[in-house]
Amino acid sequence: MTVHETESHEPVFVGETLARLEALAPRYPTRMALLLPALWMVQEARGWVSDGAIHEVAALLELTPAYVRGVITFYTMYHTHPVGRHFIQVCTTSPCNLCGAEDVARALLEHTGCGELGTTSPDGRFTVMEVECLGACGFATPLIIDDDFIEGVTAAGVPAVLARYT
């Protein structure tokens, strides 16, 4: 399969990363089932899934780039553009909403300097995204910052939480 490079792309799946992916292959009867794990590895290595990475993954798993793009866009957790150094997901679905989640989201926008949901702060430090139920409804409001799951955040507590991420 030919890979049409649309940008300069340093391959992700070389050496140890490629070996990690191929070690998963015997778990599944198809190569296609490696797609979500492969995309997670790309995001872990690069912070987002670029067009070049889409082509690389497609070639590796014998899929088309259009197919891979179609799958990526179904899921909310893969980034198709660069995000801030720290990616913040804040839940505002009803159970958290009842407990002040929208105030937490507003405080996050204010104290990160993002101003708007989905944008990156001018210093490149944060991106804030409003997400649906994070499955920690009893411990409102939960945030996910990068790989950290943080429970019981209040609007007043936002600056202290953000201070941990430089």
Next chain:
Amino acid sequence: MGYPHPIHSSETPVLSTHFGVHEARTYAGWVARGGYEALRKALTMTPEQIVDEVKASGLRGRGGAGFPTGLKWSFMPKDDGKPHYLCCNADESEPGTFKDREILRWTPHALIEGCAIGALAIRAEVSYIYIRGEYTEPYHILQAAVDEAYAAGALGPNALGSGKRLEVFVHRGAGAYICGEETALMNSLEGRRGNPRIKPPFPAVSGLFGQPTTINNVETLAAVPHILNRGAAWYAGLCLGNPKSTGTKLISVCGHVQRPGTYEITMGLPMRELIYDACGGMLPGRTLKAVIPGGSSVPIMTPAEVDACVTDYEGIAAQGSLLGSGGMIVMDDSTDIVYQIMRLARFYAHESCAQCTNCREGTGWTTRILERIVRGEGKASDLDLLMDLAENMTGKTICVLSDSCATPVVSGIQKFRADFEAYLSGARAPALVGV
């Protein structure tokens, strides 16, 4: 990270016995607490014997549907020469539901053991645990536990020295509520968009990778080792009067209670006792307005219905709602119920996979109509329009996401009509929508 509450006297700890105990997460710690004895026993049993034991226990699916687990397992073909798969649904995403998370992060080996026993019952060698992408901490804990189980020889080509192959693989989702629907989950695991599939064929005939498959919820599978260890009769006896709803149920309670958290109750506990005793009741000076008892997809209950309700499948159904996943959302008299129903509709609109017209359009229209009501721009005819839309969203689509969006809207308008009319008449000031 401690477990948030000590066991309350209204609780019956079975699955939750070791919640909060760090040692129970390790293989050695689990074995020291009687772990893997049930799997050892299951390895000496025939698939039929395991299925019969679980049937006799009365265990019903804890993900929401409440389908008898043993019966579901018995639908799997015998001697068909095909690979069979067990899928564990750890995609807990239904608003209000956070009970499986406690199993995943405190007793991961209970789930692994349940998967292995379930696989034996349905003649499978491979189990996949599909865990939602957002559960970062539970994922790492579960994966570490699986690695330990392999290292100890409980899993692998010769599970516990039995000569039988039992594999458990953890597969991460990437953010999509709909992947908790069983056929969407299978598509996602296969590396596809998580669109639900048309049934039939049912998974037991053609499921994951086109092979016979059974999908069970985390809590369901975690209960299985207890049933094998202590017997079906013991489990069936854990009910407060209704033999159709047996065992214990994890209820995750959130919203306006003093002590939110995951509580394990014997089926049949009065809902009032759960909310007012175990969870400490409302915040000071507040009274109860409404409860959504089984995750956001079930009808809203009024305080009078809550007072009359026992917490089991039939008891909640008798009060016009459903036990569902056991995700209980409690709302006090400070709640703007119209706003919260709007917010739920927005959830479903966001999560619709969009392959069925009635869902794709219906969830969006419902959200926009509710938003305009909240903004003070609603029309007198809007409530009839919402009810009409809801009818067209119910029973018309491949999966029940559309129905789930309609449910809180319909029950909300029926039971809290005055709240909607206050917005429509201008008696209630308009509100801003969203952040």
